[in-house]
Every structure is written in C-alpha cells, then in structure tokens.
Amino acid sequence: MMSLGPAMFYVFAAILVFFALSVIMSPNPVHSALYLVLTMISLAGVYFHLNAQFIAGVQLIVYAGAVMVLFVMVIMLFDIKQELRAFTKGLISGALKVASAAFVAGYLIGTFKDVSVGSQSASLAGNTDITKELALMLYSKYVLAFEVLGLLLLVVAVGAVAVSRVKGGTHAKH
Amino acid sequence: MPSIESLNQIGLNHYLALSAIIFSFGMIGVLMRKNVIVMLMSIELMLNAVNLSFIAFSNFTANLNGQIMVFFVMTIAAAEAGVGLAIAVMIYKKFKEINIRYFEQLRG
Incomplete structure (x- = not known):
C-alpha cells in the first residue's frame, strides 16, 4: 500500500487536528479523554497507511484500549464535574504560552519544508x-x-x- | 510559497508538519490546563506526535528501526501514565481536587 493520496491525507489531517484541539479545549476532562481516544484511533489509521500495520494494531490495543481505560477509570474515581476554571489565569501569560507553542510549530514546519529524505525513491510499500x-x-x-x-x-x-x-x-x- | 505541486504530492514533510502541529497542541495543553489528568493527556498527545514522525521517517526511508523505537516510546508512555495517575490519586486524596497548584505541597 502506498502512502495516502492527497485528499485522504488532508481529511485525516483535518480530523486529527480537530480532535487534538478538542482534547485541550474542552473544559470537561471526560470529554478530553474521549476526544483523545478518537485522536489515537485516527492516528492508527494514518499508521496503517504508512505501512506500519502492526504498530497500528498495537496503537489501537495499547493506547486506545489500555492506557485510555486507565485514564477514564481514574477520572471516574475522582467524580470530576465541569471545571469552572479549566485554564490558567492571566491573559498576557496565556498569550505568551500560545505564541511560544505556535513558534515551535512554525519553526519546525519551516525546517521540514525542504526535507527530501528519499521521499520519492524509498518506501516500505513493496515489503x-x-x-x-x-x-x-x-x-x-x-x-x-x-x-x-x-x-x-x-x-x-x-x-x-x-x-x-x-x-x-x-x-x-x- | 508552496506550489500546487507540493500540496498535491504527499511526502515526508507533510507528515512531519502534521506531527509538529499536534505536538504544539500538546504543548499548549501542558502549559495552560490546570487539571493534572488533562496535562497527562496532553503529554500523551505530544508522545503520539513524535510517534507519527518516527513512523513517517520509517516509511519514507524504508528503515524499520523507527517502528521499533515507536514500540519503546509506547511502553514508556504507558509507564509514565501509570505513575502520573498514581500521583494524581495522591493529590486528590489530600486536597479533594486535582489542581496542579497543589503539586508543590505534596510532601512525602
């Protein structure tokens, strides 16, 4: 199987970004955990298309299964309700935090722009x-x-x- | 500026960019949330982003060492989640709330 076609890749990327954003934005920790499960499952789909079939299965069983069950059970143990103040205080410091994370992402993407490690020649596809x-x-x-x-x-x-x-x-x- | 061709030909750099975006979301979660459990989930998000870049490199260089490394990262992530959640249980038992600001008062 070759890597994803353009349309499928962008669909997967949009789904992943949406779920990952929902994990950190939803004020209820139970919703965060469930969105994280969905993120893991979408990632397993991407792994499958990147010729890592076994890793995709392990991702589903270990991450989406075991680790997330651990998280959800601890959340149930605590009787957590909707949080009134889910985020840290301070508008300026919050803006600085988001800006620093955006800087990291932008810097990395700028570095990756010219990466061409055998992107055409080598692939695990025939294996x-x-x-x-x-x-x-x-x-x-x-x-x-x-x-x-x-x-x-x-x-x-x-x-x-x-x-x-x-x-x-x-x-x-x- | 990225040309139309580079947007249509999905290569290694697209997967790395996706991985960087997910990593930065995890970073924002760790920095901005107050709930210890959500912070642990954000750490899992970051580890998953790194796993995605490992798998992408493994595929596009036809080298299976990256997939082995993903196994190890998964194991360590599970171990880290176990210890972190145990500490969260301890914070809850002492303060009846899982806020990161109680972390420094957790002696012993």
Missing part, C-alpha cells in the same frame, strides 16, 4: 512481511532494550501501587 522483520529485529538486535523495558514496567507497577496506597488497606476508615 509484505514487515511484522516478521519487526519481530526478528526486536528479539535479536534490540533484545536488551526489550528486557530492560520489561523490568521498567515491573518497577512502575510496584511504584504506582506504593504511591497510591491507602494506609490500612481498602477497608480503611476515612
């Missing part, structure tokens, strides 16, 4: 067993990093329980 090659690389060249990441996940699981633990267990009196 049919990307997932197999990915697995071979992950378990040979990158096996040490893979194991270290497993260790990291174990440490994080223990650490998250230790940080959010309630004294006296789940039946503690408040």
